[in-house]
Amino acid sequence: MxxxxxxxxxxxxxxxxxxxxxxxxxxxxxxxxxLAAFVGLPLGAALALVHFPGRTFxxxxxxAFMGLPPVVVGLVVFLLLxxxxxxxxxxxxxxxxxxxxxxxxxxxxxxxxxSRQTIEDLWVEYRDELTAMRVPPAGRVATLLWDARFxxxxxxxxxxxxxxxxVGTVMIVGGNIDGFTRTMTTAIALETSKGxxxxxxxxxxxxxxxxxxxxxxxxxxxxxxELRAG
Amino acid sequence: xxxRPSIFAVLIACIALPMAGATFTAAQEKSIVVASTTSTxxxxxxxxxxxxxxxxxxxxxxxxxxxxxxxxDTGKRGDADVVFVHARAAEEKFVADGFGVKRYPVMYNDFVxxxxxxxxxxxxxxxDIAEALRKIKADAAxxxxxxxxxxxxxxxxxxxxxxGIDIAADKGPWYxxxxxxxxxxxxxxxxxxxxxxxxxxxxxxxxNRGGLDISVEGDRRLFNQYGVVLVNPAKHRHxxxxxxxxFIDWLISPEGQKAIAGYRxxxxxxxxxxxxxxxx
Amino acid sequence: xxxxxSDLPIVxxxxxxxxxxxTILDRVSLDLVPGAPTILIGPNGAGKSALIRLxxxxxxxxxxxxxxxxKTATDGRRRAVVFQRPVMLRRSAAAxxxxxxxxxxxxxxxRTERAAGLLDQVGLSNLxxxxxxxxxxxxxxxxxxxxxxxxxxEVLFLDEPTASLDPAxxxxxxxxxxxxxxxxxxxxxxxxxxxxxxxxxxxxxxLLRGSVRERAPVDKFFSSPATTEVSAFIRGDIVI
Numbered sequence: 001m002x003x004x005x006x007x008x009x010x011x012x013x014x015x016x017x018x019x020x021x022x023x024x025x026x027x028x029x030x031x032x033x034x035l036a037a038f039v040g041l042p043l044g045a046a047l048a049l050v051h052f053p054g055r056t057f058x059x060x061x062x063x064a065f066m067g068l069p070p071v072v073v074g075l076v077v078f079l080l081l082x083x084x085x086x087x088x089x090x091x092x093x094x095x096x097x098x099x100x101x102x103x104x105x106x107x108x109x110x111x112x113x114x115s116r117q118t119i120e121d122l123w124v125e126y127r128d129e130l131t132a133m134r135v136p137p138a139g140r141v142a143t144l145l146w147d148a149r150f151x152x153x154x155x156x157x158x159x160x161x162x163x164x165x166x167v168g169t170v171m172i173v174g175g176n177i178d179g180f181t182r183t184m185t186t187a188i189a190l191e192t193s194k195g196x197x198x199x200x201x202x203x204x205x206x207x208x209x210x211x212x213x214x215x216x217x218x219x220x221x222x223x224x225x226e227l228r229a230g
Numbered sequence: 231x232x233x234r235p236s237i238f239a240v241l242i243a244c245i246a247l248p249m250a251g252a253t254f255t256a257a258q259e260k261s262i263v264v265a266s267t268t269s270t271x272x273x274x275x276x277x278x279x280x281x282x283x284x285x286x287x288x289x290x291x292x293x294x295x296x297x298x299x300x301x302x303d304t305g306k307r308g309d310a311d312v313v314f315v316h317a318r319a320a321e322e323k324f325v326a327d328g329f330g331v332k333r334y335p336v337m338y339n340d341f342v343x344x345x346x347x348x349x350x351x352x353x354x355x356x357x358d359i360a361e362a363l364r365k366i367k368a369d370a371a372x373x374x375x376x377x378x379x380x381x382x383x384x385x386x387x388x389x390x391x392x393x394g395i396d397i398a399a400d401k402g403p404w405y406x407x408x409x410x411x412x413x414x415x416x417x418x419x420x421x422x423x424x425x426x427x428x429x430x431x432x433x434x435x436x437x438n439r440g441g442l443d444i445s446v447e448g449d450r451r452l453f454n455q456y457g458v459v460l461v462n463p464a465k466h467r468h469x470x471x472x473x474x475x476x477f478i479d480w481l482i483s484p485e486g487q488k489a490i491a492g493y494r495x496x497x498x499x500x501x502x503x504x505x506x507x508x509x510x
Numbered sequence: 511x512x513x514x515x516s517d518l519p520i521v522x523x524x525x526x527x528x529x530x531x532x533t534i535l536d537r538v539s540l541d542l543v544p545g546a547p548t549i550l551i552g553p554n555g556a557g558k559s560a561l562i563r564l565x566x567x568x569x570x571x572x573x574x575x576x577x578x579x580x581k582t583a584t585d586g587r588r589r590a591v592v593f594q595r596p597v598m599l600r601r602s603a604a605a606x607x608x609x610x611x612x613x614x615x616x617x618x619x620x621r622t623e624r625a626a627g628l629l630d631q632v633g634l635s636n637l638x639x640x641x642x643x644x645x646x647x648x649x650x651x652x653x654x655x656x657x658x659x660x661x662x663x664e665v666l667f668l669d670e671p672t673a674s675l676d677p678a679x680x681x682x683x684x685x686x687x688x689x690x691x692x693x694x695x696x697x698x699x700x701x702x703x704x705x706x707x708x709x710x711x712x713x714x715x716x717l718l719r720g721s722v723r724e725r726a727p728v729d730k731f732f733s734s735p736a737t738t739e740v741s742a743f744i745r746g747d748i749v750i
Contacts, residue, residue: 083308083466091468093309094263094294129597131568133613133657134586143609147600175294178277193413194272195420195438229600229641 017179022210025183028096028170029163030214032103033111037156040108044115045141048123059116065109071168077102078172094175099183102169107159114155119144153222157215164211184210261290262473265302265310267381268411270456271295273339273431273500278493283480289473297411298381305329305459308466311474314481316456317381330459331471335510336481337490337501341385341452342430344416345445346423359449360393367395370404372424376415377407385454386427392451416442429454434495455510456501458482481505517578517588517664518696519543520565525574527560534560536720537574542665546712547687547697549728551704553749556717558700562667565698566591587614588664594673596654598642603634603653606642610660628656632686648679655686666690668699672706684710704744708732716740718749 047059079085081093081101092098122144130140145152167185174181176190184207191200270276271293280291294304298315305313306329313330315321324330343362345354351371353362366373376383390397397405408418412432419426420440428436433444446452458478463469480486487503494500504510520542527535535557542548542565550558563569564576567586578584599606607625616624629635632652637645642653651671658666668687672680687710691697701707707714711728716739724731724740735741743749 083468084306088308094292126597128568128593132566132591132593133610135613139613143599149600175292175296177292177294180292190272192417193268193411194432195413195416195436197438229602 020179021182021184021187022206024096024181025164025185025207026210026214028099028103028183029160031100032107032163033156033160035100035104036107036111036159039104040111040159041115041145041152042141043108044112044117045119045145047112047116048119049137049140049144059113062109062113062116066113068106068109069168070106070166071172073106074102074169074172077105077169081173093173094177094181096174096181098173099170099181102173103163103166106166106169107163110159110162111155114158115145115148115152118148118151118155122148150222150226153218157218160214161211164207164214259290260288260473261292262311262470262477263292263294263309264312264314264477265294265296265300265304266314267298267301267316268295268413269316269382269429269432270314272411272413272435273429274435274495275431275490275493275501279486279489282489283477283486286485287476287480289476291477297378298384299379302329305461308461308469311461311470312458312477313461314456314458315381316454317384318455318457320381321457321459324459329462329465331462333457333459334478334482334505335507336456336458336505337487337503338453338455338510339501340430340447341382341427341454342433342444343425343446344419344428344433344442345425346419347441347443348423349445351425354443354445356446357448359389359446359451362446363390363393363395366425367393367400370402372422373405374415374419374422374424374426375405375407376412376427377409378411380411381454382412382427382429389427389451431495431500434498434500455504515579515584515588517584517586519579520665521577522561522565522571523575523577525564525571525576527557527564527569528572533720535564535571538720538722540715540722540725542696542698544694544696547691547699547710549707549711549714550698550700550717551702551707551714551743552717553702553743555719557720558702558717559669561717562591562669562698562700565665566667587661589667590658590661590663590665591667591669592651592654592658592671594670596650596657598645598650598653600643601641602639603642603645603649604629604638606653606657607660610657614661624660628659629653631659632656633682646679648675648682651675651679651683652686655683655690659690663695665696665698668697670700670702672701672703680706716743 047055047062077098078093080087081090081098082088083091083093126144126147130143135143165185167189170181170183171186171189174183174186176182176186182190184203188200188203188207191203266276276293280293284290294301294310296304298317298320301313301315302320302324304310305324313321313324314336321330321333325333343359345351351366351369353365356362375386387397406424408415412428413436415426416428416432416436417438418424420438420442423441425445458481460471460474460478461469463471482505487505490501490503491499522538522540524537524539525535526533526537538561550561552558560569564571566589567578575582599609601609604625607628608621611621611624626635626638629638632655634649634652634656637649642650645653672683675683684706687697687699697710699710708728713725713727714731715722716724716731718739724735724737726736731740732744735744739749
C-alpha cells in the first residue's frame with residue numbers, strides 16, 4: 001500500500017490491495033464461523049440433551065475454552081501443520097485454509113457452549129411434547145436447533161466477532177504474506193510496527209465498520225425470519 | 231418448511247469449493263515461500279524488487295517476515311523454500327547442520343543509533359559507536375533494546391561487547407528489553423524519548439518518529455550483511471529447489487543486484503549489493 | 511381376521527408413583543378399555559396428569575405393573591397425547607402436522623395431502639400457512655389435536671385440554687373430541703370441569719390424593735355417587 005495514504009483515501013480510491021485484504025478477512029472469518037457451527041451446533045445440542053458420565057467436565061471445559069488465547073491456538077495449529085509436524089503432508093501452512101481451520105478451532109467452543117445453553121433452556125419447554133411424539137435423539141437435536149435458530153444467530157455472531165477480531169492465530173499460521181494471507185488485523189499490526197499509526201487506526205475503524213455491517217445484516221435476516229415464522 | 235438437507239449442501243459447497251479451489255490453484259501457480267526478517271519487510275525492499283523478479287520469471291514470491299531466529303527455524307522445519315536473513319554465523323551454522331544447501335551473500339545495509347532530539351547523552355554526530363555506547367551507559371540514558379534474539383539484537387549485543395561493556399551484567403533500569411520487533415522498538419523509543427539501535431531500512435520507512443533522529447552512523451562496525459540460503463531438499467522433499475534456486479540466482483545476478491541498489495527512501499539508498507564481494 | 515397389534519386394554523395393576531418422598535399415585539388399579547370416553551376427574555393435585563403420563567408410557571411406575579394390550583412394553587405408536595398447553599414448533603401450522611407425519615414414516619409426497627386433511631378435520635384449513643405460534647390458544651389446541659391424530663392413534667389422551675380456553679374455544683375442542691371418539695378412537699381425558707365430564711363421558715374415574723375413589727358410568731356417577739367425597743365434589747365443595 002502506498003506510504004502516507006490515510007485509510008479513508010484508500011477506501012475512496014478503491015485501492016485493490018485494501019479490498020483484497022478486506023475480502024480475505026471476511027472470507028477467513030466467515031468460513032471459520034460456518035465450519036465451527038457445523039461441528040459446534042450439533043455438539044452443543046448433544047451436550048444439552050445427553051447426560052453421559054463426564055458430561056459436567058466437558059461442559060466446564062467447553063465454557064472455559066471460550067477464552068482460549070488466540071496466539072496459543074495459532075501456535076498449536078502451526079506445530080501441527082508445519083512440514084515437520086504430523087499434518088505437514090497437507091502443505092497448508094501459511095495459506096488461508098490453515099487460517100480458516102485455526103480460527104474455526106478458536107470459535108468452536110464459543111458456539112458449542114452458547115448453543116448448549118440455548119438448547120438446554122429450550123428443552124425444558126419441549127421435553128414433554130417431543131418425548132410424547134417419540135422423536136428419536138437425532139431428531140430432537142435437529143428439531144431443537146431449527147426451532148432455536150433465531151437465538152442461535154446471536155451465537156454465530158459471537159463466534160464471528162471473535163474470529164474477525166483476533167490477530168494472534170492468523171498471524172502465526174498465515175504468516176501475514178502480502179497479497180495472500182494478510183488480513184485486516186495482521187495489516188493493522190504491520191502498519192503499527194511500521195509506525196504508520198494513522199493508517200493503522202483507519203484500518204481499525206474499517207474493521208469495526210465491517211463487523212457492525214455483518215451484525216446488522218444478521219439482525220435483518222433474523223427479523224425477517226421471525227416475522228415470517230413466528 | 232424448506233428442505234433442510236439442501237441448505238446444508240449449499241453451506242458445504244460454500245466452504246469446500248473455495249478451499250479445494252484455492253489449494254488447487256496453489257499447486258498450479260509457480261510460487262516459493264521465502265522466510266525473511268521483519269527489517270527487510272518493513273523497509274519496503276521486497277515491495278520494490280519482487281515485482282521485477284516475478285515479471286521476469288513468472289514466479290510469485292510469498293514472503294513470511296519473522297525475526298531471524300524464527301526465520302531460520304521455519305527453514306529447518308521445511309515450511310519455507312528459501313531463507314533470507316542477516317545473521318552470517320547463524321546462516322553458516324544452518325548450512326553446516328545440513329538444513330541449507332549453500333549460503334550466498336546478497337547485500338548489506340547499516341545500522342544506525344537513533345536517539346531523542348534533545349540528545350541527553352550528547353553523542354549526536356559521533357563517528358565511534360563504541361564510544362557512544364560507553365557514554366550512554368555512563369549517563370544512564372534511556373535505551374530500548376529489541377531483546378528478541380533477532381539479527382539486529384545480536385548486532386546490538388556485539389557492539390556493547392566491542393565497547394567493553396558486559397551489558398547482561400551491567401544493565402540498569404535505563405536499559406529496557408522489550409522482546410519485540412524493530413517497529414515496536416522504534417515506537418517505544420519514540421514514546422519514551424530513548425536511544426534505540428535500528429537498521430537504516432526500517433528507520434527510513436518508519437513514520438512515527440516523534441522527536442527521534444539519527445545520532446550515530448557510518449562506523450564500519452555498524453554494517454549488516456544479508457545472506458540467502460536454499461532450504462535443503464534432502465531434508466524436506468517438497469522444497470521447490472528449482473524455483474528457489476532461480477530466486478537466489480536472480481538476487482546475486484547483476485540484474486537483481488541493480489534492483490536492490492535501486493531501492494531508495496527519500497532519495498537515499500538503503501541496501502548495498504555485495505554478492506561479488508570477497509568474504510561477505 | 512387379522513391379529514390386532516392393539517394397545518388396549520391398558521391395565522394398571524397397583525401402580526404407585528413417587529417424587530421426592532411425595533406419593534403422587536398410591537396403588538392405583540385401573541383398566542382402560544375400548545369404547546366411550548373415560549374421563550378422569552378430581553381436584554388439582556389428585557394425580558390425573560401423572561396417571562395420563564403413566565398410561566401414555568412417558569413415565570414408569572415406582573411399583574406395580576402396567577400393560578398395553580397384554581404387553582409390558584410396546585412401541586407406543588398408536589398412543590397420542592394432547593397437553594394443556596401444547597408446544598408448537600416454530601414453523602407454520604401445516605408444517606407442524608407434516609413434522610408429525612414424517613415421524614410416522616409417511617412419504618413426502620403424501621404428507622401435504624394428509625396434513626391438509628387433518629387441518630380440515632379440526633377446522634384450521636384457512637390457517638395452514640400461519641406461523642403456529644401466532645395462533646390463538648384455542649387454535650393451537652385444535653392444531654395439537656390434529657398433530658396427535660397424525661399417527662392414527664388407537665388411544666388419545668388429553669390432559670385438561672380446555673382449562674386455559676374461553677367458552678367458544680372450549681366448545682370447539684369438545685365438539686372435536688366428541689367427533690374423534692365417534693370414529694372409534696378411545697379417549698382418556700382429565701378435567702376438573704364437572705360439566706365437561708358430564709358432556710363427554712362414557713365413564714368417569716374420580717381421583718383424590720393419588721387414589722381412585724370411585725368409577726362409574728356417567729349417569730350413575732352424577733345421580734347416585736357411591737362415596738361422600740364424590741357427593742361433596744359434585745355439590746361444589748372443596749374436597750381435600
